[in-house]
Amino acid sequence: MMRAPQSDLPIALDNVSVVAGDVTILDRISLTLGQGGPTVLVGPNGSGKSTLIRLGMGLVAPTSGHITWGGGTGTDGKRRAMVFQRPVMLRRTAAGNVAYALGAAGMARTNRHAEALDLLDQVGLAELAQRPARRLSGGEQQRLALARALARDPELLFLDEPTASLDPAATKAVEDIVRAIAASGVKIVMATHDLGQARRLAADIVFLVRGRLREQAPAEQFFTSPQTPEAATFLRGDLVIA
Amino acid sequence: MPDGTSALSLVLGGDPTLFAIVRLSLIVSLSATLLAALVGLPLGAALALTRFPGRTFLVVVVNAFMGLPPVVVGLAVYLLLSRSGPLGFLGILFTPKAMIIAQALLVLPIIAALARQTIEDLWLEYRDELTAMRVPPAGRVATLLWDARFSLVTTLLAGFGRAAAEVGTVMIVGGNIDGFTRVMTTAIALETSKGDLPLAMGLGLVLIVVIIAINAAAWGVRRVGEARAGT
């Protein structure tokens, strides 16, 4: 008997800290990520954006505090997906990579190939389906990673600085796809160091400095009237020394 | 082997005894390597990916057994397969089957240890993605083994090299029976003990050439495969 998968949303963090050895990476974060438009995490380097993304994905566990997905333990995780800054391509074709992701998500072998081609088409890689994935350009690999993520039919998609290594054209291609995914109802949670990208994509902003949550606000409000001096400094483009 | 002939004339003249011996050497050592790979590759990958009490000890033991003395393995298998031993009813002592099994045991630690190292290194690279895709443990083993396939070719060659070069194991469990269990290494040992050193050395060179040919073929397969996979 198949249980209908529990929704992962909203994600509720209650006083969550992540400590590794002497270093406090995240410091008593309390935060809720709910349905809606893309939530973008911004902050200077070392602010813990990456770790917060990994926490939400379930790759990292809190050292203290609680995190729940849709009120539950989130162990199912079937409809969560993630794209990393540098995607790892399996040693097979582009279509093979997507088919692999479909298999991991539980699709029967017979349907995988057709569905893989369909997903590749959605990210504009249909013509490269039979190319060995490791021979794709950086931007193409990142789009392939997005296709792999979509293979999970996610309700929640995490992205950890997905365009940090890409040139502007590739960046635009990725952003267009992310926008389309968001429009189809998938909740996006994305970390970026690129303020312009945040402005282009965010519905709301989470601003972190040195592991502490400094501000959380709708995008418009954050960019026009930041509440904290650090946010103001950051938006000006100055270095935030905490 | 006919007396007083050189290894070169045996090769050029297509001496059937020599060819039969080379053929048996290849069958035994290739089969042994394949058998060891069937067990050793998943074992090495499992060791790389799992954590359990005693794992460190097991890793150390597997590494150490890469240096198992062939004559000891031969003796142990002999005692097992002897009619007076626990597996005597199989009746396979002094046959190529016993030689394959014994060499497979000799080669197994090499393949497992090297596979473990290769997969451990690859896991560092693949860990995030495979965890994010929620691939179960068995799936991880299969995926990593497949993606590491080119590096693992080198592992298999190391195992084959060990098997093809050893004499202690196959001598004891095979008995160096003329026309039945005589392989290159035992033939070389025999000609040496008969004092025909030039022939023995010549056979040794034939063996080395055969091993180089196998390695070259494996290299070719690897290059073609890598080109197609775009690595």
Added chain:
Amino acid sequence: MQTRRFVIAAALIACLGTPALAQDKSIVVASTTSTQDSGLFGHILPLFKAKTGIDVKVIAQGTGQALDTGRRGDADVVFVHAKAAEEKFLAEGFGVKRFPVMYNDFVLVGPRSDPAGIKGTKDIVAALTAIKTKQAPFISRGDKSGTHQAELALWKVANIEIEKDHGPWYKAIGQGMGAALNTASASNAYVLTDRGTWISFKNRGDLDIAVQGDQRLFNQYGVMLVNPAKHAHVKKELGQAFIDWLVSGEGQKAIADYKIEGQQLFFPNANSPGA
């Protein structure tokens, strides 16, 4: 990729799992390295096969190991040259009956420079005594083989307990006849060898025969069927067929016909009483 693995695995299981080809007519004979190294089997076994269709698979080990192989039931027939050890084997119940087959002789070979001064003597006991006195280098098989046991017996006749009473000039290498000859050749030492191995040995270096012809250098071969009462799987009919052929006129002639460089190596004596 999964299917490829299954195919390989299936092929391997097929190779390893096939039982012995429909009761092939073959026997395993445990014999000695010196007999193998002499080349005798290469000559007589094809004749036996042509007559009976039986494949004889020879495992060549030292006499001690060959008899042990028989005790374990890993051979059907044992064919060695150490009468005392063979009779012990019979007494323990591992053999059915001992048949004398042939004899050859041992010779003492040594460096042409002859440090012990024994070349040409016919008295092996005097020669060994001289070797010990002069501490001339000597290589022993040291492997419980028939040759080794013969060597020990000769030292005993010379009233020398060689295993307790020797110096660094005496080296026991624990290997077969060929290896012992190689070592003696490389270190210019004396070594006791059977004539057959010596004639076909190619790496003589500076070695030559020093002592031969002494009656006490006589080396008798015997053959026994491994007792099926102890090991039920022994191929007793085929094994007995081999033994019967060896002691028959035909087999004895085949043995006598084996020559290297025109020299006969083995002298059939199945009919000699008390052999």
